Amino acid sequence: MDIRNRNCFGRIAAVVMVLLMFAGCSDGSPGGGDSASSSLRPVAAESLQVIYQDGAFGYITPRGEVAIRPKFDIAYIFRDGLAPVRVDEKWGYIDSTGSYVIEPQYSQVTPFKKGFARVHVGDKQMYIRKDGSQVGELLVDFGYHFSEGQAFVKMNGKYGTIDTTGSIVIEPQYDQGYFFSYGLGLVRVGDRYGYINREGENVVEPVYTEADNFWGSRAKVLVDGKWGFIDTTGTMVIEPRFDDAWSFIEKRARVKRDGKWGYIDTTGTLVIAYRYDVAENFSGGYARVSNRGKWGFVDKDGQEVVPLVYTDVKPFSNGLAPVKTALRWGYVDTTGTMVIEPRFVQAESFHKGLAKVSLKGAQAYIDPSGRIVWSEKPIQ
Secondary structure, three states, X not given: OEHHXXXXXXXXXXXXXXXXXXXXXXXXXXXXXOEOOOOOOOOOHHHXXXXXXXXXXXXXXXXXXXXXXXXXXXXXXXXXXEEEEEEOOEEEEEOOOOOEEEEEEEOOEOOXXXXXXXXXXXXXXXXXXXXXXXXXXOOEOEEOOOEOOEEXXXXXXXXXXXXXXXXXXXXXXXOEEEEEEOOEEEEEEOXXXXXXXXXXXXXXXXXXXOXXXXXXXXXXXXXXXXXXXXXXXXXXXXXXXXXXXXXXXXXXXXXXXXXXXXXXXXXXXXXXXEEEOXXXXXXXXXXXEEEOOEEEEEEOOOOOOEEEEEOEEOOOEOOEEEEEOOOOEEEXXXXXXXXXXXXXXXXXXXXXXXXXXXXOOEEEEEOOOOOEEEEXXXXX
């Protein structure tokens, strides 16, 4: 992520809440397994969707069947097999049956990632495993998730790293530390950024006023007001010449010159000309682009597969993308054909086979055919 937007942990609740818009049915009390029907076929935890009704959150399957009755004050989507849920101001974690794996006891938590999560204990944080056990005995001021076996943590105003046993690997000494990627971690010393390896040795000296983590074996760095890209040896492989730039996603980076955005490949070759007022990262092979307030999509070769005629668009998933006409949202396929006609007040990208929509005062889920598989109330 860009260092101008580094405080992701502090904003994680606000980001994830966007995913929790939609409603469910039935009632129930917190605690214990609570699948709605013993006849439900098993489904992967990550395919369960959050629903909401009458002030409580629950989950449905991709078929629209209620899997866990709404009973939580707040519920997040499943990650790594578990979902964070809140009851009576305390957070815990449930499995796909609705049973508590970790009882509600924390004031704040993060989703699990690669077997670990962070939870708040008073004004400190600690790491836990999926069985609820604490990782080591350290309580830290702040921490990031584990990446390549280590996590940057803040203690006494400085950042260092711990391993997955909770032992300190790199003593706290940096003014900021982020994540490891391609064997290198981005750190800040004073007002300059550089990169260390997992032993804490400097690989790229802290000389840059701004920088980013490595993505696609490239990292963007700012030199004299222009953005370029270095490789994992610290060699400048794409000379600083961009007014703005973002990291490589799907082997394409969006870059800006003279007020327009285009895209380069990992060699620095311009593969999509500077012609857009706004350009977003690639996702699933397509990127959202805009000119004069109208949005569409380009593929990695720069072909406008969806013409720039919509007032808004959202990323492709399951081969479909939400697009907004003057007043309503519909869905187009990768040829630009409208396959689900615009009739929704709100619409989200598909996730695990379902998309969240809103129409006629109700929130609902649809399948890729546009059929409503679940809604919070009957839709006339």
